[in-house]
Amino acid sequence: MGTVLIDGTPLSARAVSEHLPPLLVEIAALIGLNNMLALADTFGGIRFYVPGEPSPDGDLVACIGLDNARALVRHLGPGHITLPKADPLYRFARDVSIRRAHAAHVSCRDLARRHRLSERRVWEILAAEHAPSRADAPALA
Secondary structure (H helix, E strand, C coil), X not given: CCEEEECCEEEEHHHHHHCCCHHHHHHHHHHCHHHHHHHHHHHXXXXXXXXXXXXXXXXXXXXXXXXXHHHHHHHXXXXXXXXXXXXXXXXXXXXXXXXXXXXXXCCXXXXXXXXXXXXXXXXXXXXXXXXXXXXXXXXXX
C-alpha cells in the first residue's frame, strides 16, 4: 500500500493500520482501503445486515460494488454486524495535517478555522506531539 491519502493528508500504510480498529484493517486487506472507508463512512457505528448473497440494487452493493460485496459476504458470512467507525484514522490524519501546516508557519488561528476546531484544541494537538506517552511516564509509588 505504501503511502495513502486520507482527507488529503499523505500517511504511511503502517500509520493507517495503527489508527484503525482491527476489523477495518481486515476488511481493507480484503476489499481495499478506499472501499473499506466508504463502507465505514456509510455503515460505521450502526448495525446492518450482511446478506447471504448481495442484491445488485442493495445498499451494500451501492456502497462498495458487487464484487467487493461478494468478497465481504464470503469473509464475514451472512448476519448482522456492527461495523466500527474510522474516526480514529480521520482524527489522526487531521492532527498530522495540523502539525505539518504549523511547521510550515500556518498560524493556530488559521488552523482552527480551517479544521473547524477551537484554537485551544489546535494547541492541544500540537502539544500532544511533544508530550511523553503514558508508557514513558514514571510509575506512581
